[in-house]
Amino acid sequence: MPGLYVFIEHDQGSFSPASREALTAARKLGERLQEPVVATHIGKANPEFKALCEEYGVLEGVILEDPKLLDYGPELWGQAIADLLALRNPRVVLSIGTDRGNEVLAQASARTGIPFVANCVDVSYGQGWNLTRLQWGGSLLEDSAVDSPTIFLTYAHHSVDDVPTPAPTEAVIDAVELDLDPILSRTMIQDRVTLTEGTTLSTAAVVVSGGRGVGSSEGFACLEELAELLSGKVGCSRAVTNNGWRSHADQVGQTGTRIAPEIYIACGISGAIQHWVGAMASKNILAINTDPEANMVTKAGYAVIGDLHEVIPAVISEIRQRRGMGS
Amino acid sequence: MRVLVCVKRVPAPGSRINITPDGLNVDTSHLGFTTSPHEECAVEEATQIVEQHGGSVTVLTVGPPEAEEQLRYAASVGGNDFVLVVNDTGEDWDPQRTSTAIVEAIIDLENDAGEYDLILFGNESADAGGYQIGIKVAVALGRPAVNGIKGIDISGNTLTARREVDSGYEVYTLQAPAVLGVKEGINLPRYPTMKGRLASKKAQIDRRDSSTPPGPQQKVRLHQPEETVTETQVLGNGADAAAAVVDLLADLGVL
Ligand SMILES: Cc1cc2nc3c(=O)[nH]c(=O)nc-3n(C[C@H](O)[C@H](O)[C@H](O)COP(=O)(O)OP(=O)(O)OC[C@H]3O[C@@H](n4cnc5c(N)ncnc54)[C@H](O)[C@@H]3O)c2cc1C
Ligand SMILES: Nc1ncnc2c1ncn2[C@@H]1O[C@H](COP(=O)(O)O)[C@@H](O)[C@H]1O
Numbered sequence: 001m002p003g004l005y006v007f008i009e010h011d012q013g014s015f016s017p018a019s020r021e022a023l024t025a026a027r028k029l030g031e032r033l034q035e036p037v038v039a040t041h042i043g044k045a046n047p048e049f050k051a052l053c054e055e056y057g058v059l060e061g062v063i064l065e066d067p068k069l070l071d072y073g074p075e076l077w078g079q080a081i082a083d084l085l086a087l088r089n090p091r092v093v094l095s096i097g098t099d100r101g102n103e104v105l106a107q108a109s110a111r112t113g114i115p116f117v118a119n120c121v122d123v124s125y126g127q128g129w130n131l132t133r134l135q136w137g138g139s140l141l142e143d144s145a146v147d148s149p150t151i152f153l154t155y156a157h158h159s160v161d162d163v164p165t166p167a168p169t170e171a172v173i174d175a176v177e178l179d180l181d182p183i184l185s186r187t188m189i190q191d192r193v194t195l196t197e198g199t200t201l202s203t204a205a206v207v208v209s210g211g212r213g214v215g216s217s218e219g220f221a222c223l224e225e226l227a228e229l230l231s232g233k234v235g236c237s238r239a240v241t242n243n244g245w246r247s248h249a250d251q252v253g254q255t256g257t258r259i260a261p262e263i264y265i266a267c268g269i270s271g272a273i274q275h276w277v278g279a280m281a282s283k284n285i286l287a288i289n290t291d292p293e294a295n296m297v298t299k300a301g302y303a304v305i306g307d308l309h310e311v312i313p314a315v316i317s318e319i320r321q322r323r324g325m326g327s
Numbered sequence: 328m329r330v331l332v333c334v335k336r337v338p339a340p341g342s343r344i345n346i347t348p349d350g351l352n353v354d355t356s357h358l359g360f361t362t363s364p365h366e367e368c369a370v371e372e373a374t375q376i377v378e379q380h381g382g383s384v385t386v387l388t389v390g391p392p393e394a395e396e397q398l399r400y401a402a403s404v405g406g407n408d409f410v411l412v413v414n415d416t417g418e419d420w421d422p423q424r425t426s427t428a429i430v431e432a433i434i435d436l437e438n439d440a441g442e443y444d445l446i447l448f449g450n451e452s453a454d455a456g457g458y459q460i461g462i463k464v465a466v467a468l469g470r471p472a473v474n475g476i477k478g479i480d481i482s483g484n485t486l487t488a489r490r491e492v493d494s495g496y497e498v499y500t501l502q503a504p505a506v507l508g509v510k511e512g513i514n515l516p517r518y519p520t521m522k523g524r525l526a527s528k529k530a531q532i533d534r535r536d537s538s539t540p541p542g543p544q545q546k547v548r549l550h551q552p553e554e555t556v557t558e559t560q561v562l563g564n565g566a567d568a569a570a571a572v573v574d575l576l577a578d579l580g581v582l
Binding site for chain 1: 340341342343344346353364365422423451453454455456457458459462463465466467471472473474475489490492493494495496497498499500501502510511512515542543544545546547548549550551552557558559560561562563564565566567568569570571572573575576579580581582
């Protein structure tokens with residue numbers, strides 16, 4: 001039985017939320033293709049792996065072991081998947097399109113010649129593979145046909161809801177000893193540096209973002225103040241980072257960060273499609289713009305028409321007043 | 328250091344990306360073109376490396392004859408040599424075809440003038456976003472590769488590369504010759520100077536053909552994602568809207 005192998009991402013043994021998305025996606029695709037799902041773990045035996053498989057109704061798991069698999073390395077992990085192909089002949093190897101998910105399957109694809117399709121949102125088979133995938137970071141969709149019995153693919157990150165489905169029986173976990181070429185250790189992680197703990201732009205409940213309309217780096221002072229009052233983070237558009245007003249770490253969009261706050265306050269941002277794809281997962285959007293026809297305004301649930309340098313200070317003083325902080 | 332940068336010509340759309348009636352391409356009749364943002368930063372990074380350590384920057388693209396525009400732009404901000412592998416099929420090539428064409432060109436170029444110590448790619452192309460061409464080229468050439476890089480330090484033949492993760496960064500050390508996929512934010516690309524612009528007009532473009540056949544992946548059509556139409560509620564004009572804004576924040580429980 002060829003089977004559908006789902007590669008479970010982890011960092012030093014701890015599973016990411018993306019691995020739960022991967023298991024959910026694999027179970028659904030397994031049902032559609034009528035293929036058994038096998039969860040694949042790269043690295044040392046991990047007691048939580050079996051429990052994770054069972055939580056998602058996956059009854060079979062395989063651990064790819066090698067003493068050289070001390071930490072993440074794109075070439076080591078990619079070759080491990082390539083070896084899996086030779087050992088088990090899977091029909092599909094899938095994962096989630098995180099940095100690692102896409103990198104490992106691209107490596108495996110390069111090493112085996114099996115086609116790799118990144119960031120799919122729909123997958124089916126009928127005289128070849130039919131895939132719908134993201135282009136332009138999700139601004140467009142592409143239907144693609146792949147003529148190959150076997151395929152490597154990732155589902156777009158956050159496109160799959162994490163739905164546990166407990167297994168009726170215990171999962172059976174197998175271990176396979178690989179013999180990876182020592183040269184592949186050359187791209188293994190050498191060190192980690194922690195810079196921020198706690199809330200980041202991608203996890204903040206409130207993001208106050210500024211665009212070209214802010215006018216200067218000093219102009220961001222009132223956005224900083226509003227963000228701080230709301231325990232939020234400051235974001236920006238690419239026009240702002242290109243002007244050197246703020247660091248790229250603050251950029252929201254296709255080539256920046258994807259955010260999903262309770263409310264996104266977009267000030268002086270026109271709402272170009274590449275910005276919008278980074279912000280569209282926000283639960284609520286408030287656009288502050290002088291132009292009532294700006295794309296950000298017409299797409300937002302709420303808008304204030306006006307100069308952000310008048311609106312934001314007024315909002316700040318209203319908050320202070322209500323909190324009895326004076327202005 | 329001899330550095331090669333691979334860039335792609337892509338349209339620069341505004342508030343929406345329109346599709347041609349046959350559903351196969353982005354409608355570019357009213358659009359300008361640009362280089363994918365990650366790759367603009369790759370060109371800048373290569374330029375800074377060569378300014379610091381000496382060497383030269385070669386910029387390569389696989390694209391239509393018009394992609395000359397992107398090579399000339401690279402010439403205006405720092406590149407030395409320019410290679411255009413011509414794709415005159417009118418369609419973006421699949422990842423296998425593109426990566427094979429790039430590998431063939433690199434092998435040829437290296438036979439003529441020696442190995443590239445560093446080959447830079449973008450983390451992903453802006454349009455297709457296949458997340459694989461750089462990695463496929465690296466594996467075909469037998470070189471180490473890491474994607475998602477937002478910082479490079481060079482000391483002799485050792486490249487120390489930083490990859491951004493949510494809480495900070497991961498550090499990788501590679502020996503040249505190596506391949507890195509970089510992300511926007513690694514630097515702030517410079518704007519062309521007048522002198523750069525003039526020089527770019529004279530830059531020689533090395534044009535090549537490729538007879539690489541198509542791979543197994545074929546684009547069937549492009550379409551728009553489902554759009555939810557929102558009724559925008561205007562809370563007011565100017566400073567007078569402040570009270571309504573704060574009411575909204577209170578309603579959402581973020582005040
Ligand atoms: C491949 C690619 C990837 C990209 N990735 C990203 C990305 O990740 N993130 C991103 O943001 N962009 C990205 N872009 C760039 C994007 O296309 C736009 O150029 C950019 O988002 C525009 O930034 P902006 O809205 O700040 O500026 P503008 O488009 O210039 O808009 C400024 C807005 O401010 C308003 N305004 C002016 N003055 C005031 C005032 N005093 N008060 C209130 N409003 C005012 C104006 O009405 C206007 O709507 C990408 C582009 C490409 C081609
Ligand atoms: N047609 C092309 N010509 C040159 N380089 C390309 C081309 N397409 C992609 N690349 C490079 O490969 C990287 C990854 O592309 P992709 O696999 O499409 O996401 C891009 O950021 C570019 O650096």
